[in-house]
Amino acid sequence: MSETVLKVEGVHTFIGQHHILQGISFEVGADAVTVLIGRNGAGKSTAIKTVMGLLPPSEGRILFRGKEIQRRKPYEIARMGIGFVPEDMGVFSGLTVEENMRVAMLIEDEATYQRLDRTLEMFADLRKFWKAKAGNLSGGQKQMLAIARAIVNDTSLLLIDEPSKGLAPIIVESLIEVINRIKDHSVVILVEQNFSMASSVGDNFYILDDGIVVHSGIMAELVHDEELKSNYLGISKVGG
């Protein structure tokens, strides 16, 4: 693996009384899209929320470019260069698309405006609805806005939580294209249940089950490993 960007070591996280992450460990390199996959309730979303500081770990270490971040607040982690696209998209409904983008711009300098221009070229719909309230956008457009907001800053690690959830197949296809373009600029960790999307963009994978990593490897190998897919992802080969 190339230079390690993120290292999660033996992290435990509770949500209320529930022990969700039970000593999870994984590493993310600088030149790959890493996908966290697993069944519902396996702890995938909790894992990236913990990395983002939205859920405090009770144990373990999280290192971003060698620095411990497990005790830092979300705003500090964001300012270190980690972007987050939540499962519910988290767009600011009362603000326009423009205002959503400008809120996301932590620094309004020339480089950020160039990134904004590049982002708007990537997402044509955002240009079209620039002055529209984000709350009035369709699900796919909201997802595009959520991703655009996360990449408008100089983000070196992007955490994306189930971007395909509830979206039409044609929108998912365009999302795949977008994530493939983003990975040229940022390291991406993707949480995804949709195996078709996960395998289209992912280079490496970690399978989570009951709050721990049960398997990891290269996505190209997982695509052909029917037993693993059947055991942990509930995917069976048609007719098999």
Place this chain on the structure above:
Amino acid sequence: MAEKTPVQLFHLEDKRKRYRRSDFYLRIGVLGLLFLIPFLFPSYKTVDLAMKIVIYAVLVASFDIMLGYTGILSFGHGMFFGIGAYSVAFLIGKYGDPSYFNLMLGMAIALLAAAALAVIISFLSLRVKAIFFAMITLAIAELAIVLATKLSGFTGGEDGISLSMPGIFAVSFSAGEFLGIEITGRVFTYYLILLSCLGLFIVMLRFTHSPLGRVLQAIRDNEQRAEALGYKTFIFQGISITFGCVMAALVGGLYAMWVGYVNPESCLGVFEIMLAVLLMCIIGGMGTLYGGIVGAAFYLITETFLPDLQHLARDFFPNALFLHNVLERWSLVLGVLFILIVIFFPKGVIGSVRDYLARGSR
């Protein structure tokens, strides 16, 4: 010349549209009307009503910064209005002579006292959220009323403090006639307060349209998400509260100048002020600032003229006893009007009209 980027094109389009929008001319018209009121409708009642609409519009806008733009409900806002009113009353009423210096000093003290208290309240109370924050501010506001009432040697107690304006703003001052209207100190005070309120309103508009204002709206929509974008939301909420409270204190000082009298009930009262401000904010539309003008105008005009309707009803419909009974209880009519507005304008008048226009333009 290099081709314009999408962002540059959006900025150019904004500039082009700025002076073509009909609401721009509506704003100019309302402002023009307010400037002409002392000459068009010189009666005491009308000028007093116009001035109170202006003052309450700014007070509601300052409350809207917290509630509509940041999502923080505070029942202590009226207390800051009272702090401003009492600061001015102390300096040119109870403890000082009416002079321009004392008037300015009173406003400066109002600003500093409100800022200091708002920062303390923010740091102590923002750890709790939503209704708990509202309850803490309600308790502090009630405490302020008790203190203002009980410390009568210092505050004048329930009797309050009367004050006089200095120089050209004194009630007895007269600068002769203009267009058949006597230009008294009252007229000068009207314009002083109108221009001050206009200045405060513009400052609030700039505040809400600044990058800081956008962050506040983001926090209102989704606090956790705003934090994950890199904003220390606690600090931003504190800034919003402090700014809103300072604006309320300054407009409280202006109110004292206009009415010439302060007491705990009229300047600090939670129900007298806060309930009215909350209703005005909801009627006008939260998160709009301009809603304050509509809400204050609707509330104060109906409150002023609804009691007169019973006299009109007696004159024109002497036998309509049911109508007389209803109009005698004019606050009931106000309540019904309020319910109708909430039903037909769920986002307040300005918010609903903006939504309607936005739908129409799509």
